[in-house]
Amino acid sequence: MKANKIFSMKKDTNAQVGIGTLIIFIAMVLVAAVAAAVLIQTSGTLQQKAQSTGKQATQEVSSNLIVKNIEGVRAKNSSVVLSSTIDLLRLKVGLNVGSQSVDVNQVVISITDGTTANNLVYAGNQKSYASVGSSNGAMGSFSSTDSAANLQKLLTGTTAASSTFNNSDHYFTVDKIRDEDASFSQSNPVMNTGDLINVYIATTSPSAASAKYTSVGTTDTSAGLKTAGLNLVPRTVVNIILTPESGVVTNADFVTPSSYGVKETVQLYP
Numbered sequence: 001m002k003a004n005k006i007f008s009m010k011k012d013t014n015a016q017v018g019i020g021t022l023i024i025f026i027a028m029v030l031v032a033a034v035a036a037a038v039l040i041q042t043s044g045t046l047q048q049k050a051q052s053t054g055k056q057a058t059q060e061v062s063s064n065l066i067v068k069n070i071e072g073v074r075a076k077n078s079s080v081v082l083s084s085t086i087d088l089l090r091l092k093v094g095l096n097v098g099s100q101s102v103d104v105n106q107v108v109i110s111i112t113d114g115t116t117a118n119n120l121v122y123a124g125n126q127k128s129y130a131s132v133g134s135s136n137g138a139m140g141s142f143s144s145t146d147s148a149a150n151l152q153k154l155l156t157g158t159t160a161a162s163s164t165f166n167n168s169d170h171y172f173t174v175d176k177i178r179d180e181d182a183s184f185s186q187s188n189p190v191m192n193t194g195d196l197i198n199v200y201i202a203t204t205s206p207s208a209a210s211a212k213y214t215s216v217g218t219t220d221t222s223a224g225l226k227t228a229g230l231n232l233v234p235r236t237v238v239n240i241i242l243t244p245e246s247g248v249v250t251n252a253d254f255v256t257p258s259s260y261g262v263k264e265t266v267q268l269y270p
Helices: 019-062 147-156 206-211
Strands: 065-073 088-095 108-112 117-122 158-160 164-166 171-178 196-202 237-243 250-255 265-269
Touching: 065 237, 065 250, 088 237, 108 196, 147 171, 147 196, 250 265
Parallel strands: 117 171
Antiparallel strands: 065 088, 065 265, 088 196, 108 117, 108 237, 158 164, 171 196, 237 250
16 A cells, blocks of 8 residues: 655745845836837837828829820911821810829920920929029919910920920920819919819921911910920820829820821820
8 A cells, every 4th residue: 555645835934035136126117118118119100100101102092193085286377278297285184083182283294206205394383494493494474374375385485494495395284174162273283183174285396387387276376386396297106194293194195097187176085
């Protein structure tokens, strides 16, 4: 038979006391407090960065312009004496659903006919073509109220900033079609959801400029058309890119018809 084993526990009523133990305890509390403060600060910083990044990402993917259609206008002396090229493009532009507001003053439009490429800024933009340190980059005699006058200057005028150049190959102008909240103007061209505008791009060919046509659409050009360096004859492949300050770029590609016939205004896109 196995002998019965007796288990017993020894009572230990002693504890660590003294200044050393107190110092260790306080140090542990301080380390825990510092660690907690660092974690809280880090999590707050990360949250702010995440919110900022999320806002920017949403703006980048949701803010974009839509080109609804494009018409080409030929210069003329009369209803039967027309240019052989498209000399003005009229783009009807709106905003995508859910888009943020777009400042047209910061939009850059690139257009090419396969031979010549122009990078255009808004006619009221004071910085892009300004002299260094100046704000004289807007189109010459730009009007803050009269869109028709600005279109005429686009087609016939020159601008002296850091150098003298034709307005037609440096600028574009706009005119509002629908602006329910009256927020869009020549001096403050900001598009909100629901706004619809016309964007005018000069595409005057050298031949049209030298022929001295007196009008383009309803715009008087008797002062003399200035060439944009483009040559939109029939069967020309044209590429247009609209780049807003933030958001997705918009492409509009088309091929001009095989013949313009006797049409003064030609449907080009879509």
